[in-house]
Each structure stands twice: as structure tokens, then as C-alpha cells.
Amino acid sequence: MMATFYDRLGLYAPALWQGAQVTLVLCLLAMALGFVIAVLLDGLGRSSSRGWVWCSRVYVSFFRGTPLLAQLLLCFYLPSALGVDVPGSVAAVMVLALNTAAYQAQILRSGFDAIAPGQLEAAAVFGLSRRQTLLQIQLPQVLRLTLPALVSEFIDVIKVSAVISVVAVTDLMRVGQQLVAQTYRPLEVYLVAALFYLALTSILALIGRILEKRWQERHG
């Protein structure tokens, strides 16, 4: 019998903090990878070929229209059916990235739309390549414009990432389950784990609001 709740909290907190770091790192990787995929998706969506536009639409509709858990099961077990073993954490980052890319593509679209077409014409006149224009002219502006929306997407990724615990990734949720198995105190452990998530998402929401305010002060 462990004495008080505060003593037990001393056991939970370091373990959950470890799990929270895993959750944060995996979600950050997924966000970054998802951003790259989203930029490609946006490019496809603007292509003059109808087939590519259709592909990007189907992609977005598919990943937004199905549960992350189902996507995860498909991506985790499909390679092993083909004889390739994918570690849980790799499958988790892949699926989270593919999933968030669909949402980020929609966010980025409004960002790309907001850039005046004159800028692209000017860049072309100055002899900048398509790649240079994208990396040096469009992306910095898009990133600044959509940063608050991307932060709130990051919050969503952290929340949906809780299900990656089913493929044996020791993220925050998984650590919670392990602690329950050790202590047989599901109520308080899951509540404390939920508080850890709440702290992560609230801090990020605060950062998002500060960024938005700054942006409005400078440009509003």
C-alpha cells in the first residue's frame, strides 16, 4: 500500500513525462513530414492535369474520412503481410504524417492562395526557377500566414496520436496503461495522464494565440 496520492504522483510523473516526450517527438516528426507531403499535395491540386487534381482530392477525402486507428492498422499490418517488418514507431509516424498531410494541405491551400500572383510573375521575370520561387518566396510567406492554423493542427495530431499506443509505441497513453498494470489504480493514473495531455495541448494553444496576436499587431 503506497502511502499518499502525492507519493504515488512521484512515481507517475517521471514515467508519464518520458511518455509525453515520446508523444511530442513522434508528433513533431509527423508534422514536419506531413508538411512536406501537404506541399506536394497542394502542387498536385494546382496541376493542369485533371488526373493529378483528382488524386489529391481523393487523398484528402480518404485520410479525412477514415479513423486514424483504421489507417494505422492497415499501414502496420500491410507491410508485414508482404514480408516486411515495420517497427511500431515508424508505422506510427508514417500514418500520423500521411493523416495530418490531408489536413495541412487544406490549411496551406488558403496560404498559397493569399500570395499575390504578381509576386510569382515578378519572380519569373527575375529568372528564379520554380523551386527557388517555392522555397524562397512562397513557403516563407505561407508558413507565416498559416502558423496559427498549423499550431492547432499540431494539437489535433497530439490528441489523435493517443491511439498509436495499440502498436506498442511507449507514448504517453501507453505509459499510462503500464502504470495501471503496475499499480491497479486506473482512475487516478488515467486522470493524471489526461492532465499531461491537457497541459501539452493548452500550452500549444497558448503559443498559437500569442503567434496570432503578434501577426495581427504587425499586419492588422
Place this chain on the structure above:
Amino acid sequence: MNDFLTYLPDFAHALWTTLYISLAAAAMGAVVGFGLNTLRLWLPLCAWPCRVYVWLIRGTPFLAQLFVFYFGLPVLGVTLDAVTATVLALTLYSGAYFAELFRSAWNSVPKGQLEAARVHGIGGAQIFWHIQAPQALAFCLPLLGNQVILTIKESAVASIITVPELTQTAGQIVSNTYSYVVPYTLLVLSYWLLTQAVGLGAAWLAQRATRYQKG
């Protein structure tokens, strides 16, 4: 493949389970959300408890909430079976999102219209029924479909506490037949069709309900 065909009835049944769990939770969640928003408008004292509720629910993963209900509540002497725990947790979860939706719908009606109506001597009930309610409804109808889709997608998490819905059943078929590809492909396709159908249905409904606006 033949193996799989024998499981098709199970799969169809599971599809039905997913549908009724999420539709029941979404319907009750809409009531909870509407109640919260009404409470907030009538009793300003309740405004901040409502906000704390929305913050708690929207700031944590649904899986964590479900675990608190299913594994945590028995500690307090309240034992719920998996389906009840899921419907309850999913109701409270979607309730917070509905509350936010109704709040923004309510705020979308310009304050100037209310002032103008009052100046013209229109009564409170009339203002509500003829000015605020129709516009708030027109605002939230196209977004209601998204809420239902969100609820359907979250319901997949219930498979982790062994609710026999789509995802759990697909997993069951996988462990019985040792083939991953067909059941899991069918799983994502079923969800996709389901959410597409709900999206189209909601869009059609929203268009019908707001016909008068387009004149």
C-alpha cells in the same frame, strides 16, 4: 477470400453497431451541446463551468476519456459495460464540440439586427424565433455533418475496449483468418463510404433547409 466471405455477415452487423453507437452519441451530444449553450446564455454564472468542460474535453484525447470511464469509474463503484461506457464517453465528447458549434452559430447573428428589432418593438420571443434561430440554424446545419463524421471516426477507438464495432470485428476476422489485407482494406473502405454518405446527406439537408435564403 472464401474464408472472408463467411465473415461478411459479422462485418455487416459490426457496421450497424458502429452506425448506431455513433449516431446515438452524436444525437445525445447535440442535446448536451445545446443544453450547455442555453445554460451559458441564460445563467451567466454557468458560463465558465461550461468553458472548463469544453476545455477539458477538447484538450484531451478521446481514448484517455474512454479509459477513465471504462477502467476508472469502477473504482468509484460505477461499473459500465463497454458499449454503455463508449456511448456515454462519446456523448460527452461530442457534446463539447457541439457546444462550441452552437456558440459560434449563436454569435454569428449580428448584434445590430437585435438592436434594430428592439427599436422596431419586436418582442423577445419573436426575435428568437424569427431572427436568431433561423440564422443560427443556417450557420450550423452545414457543419453538423462534420460533427457526425467526427463522432463516427472517434468510435473506432472503442475497439480497444472490445466493443464489437467495425474495427474490433475486422481485427477479430484478421486473427481468425490470418489474412490482414482484405479485412483491413474493407475496414477503411467501409468507414470512407460511411463518412462520405453522411457528408453528402448533411450537405443535401443543409441545402434544403436554407432554400429560402437563396430566394
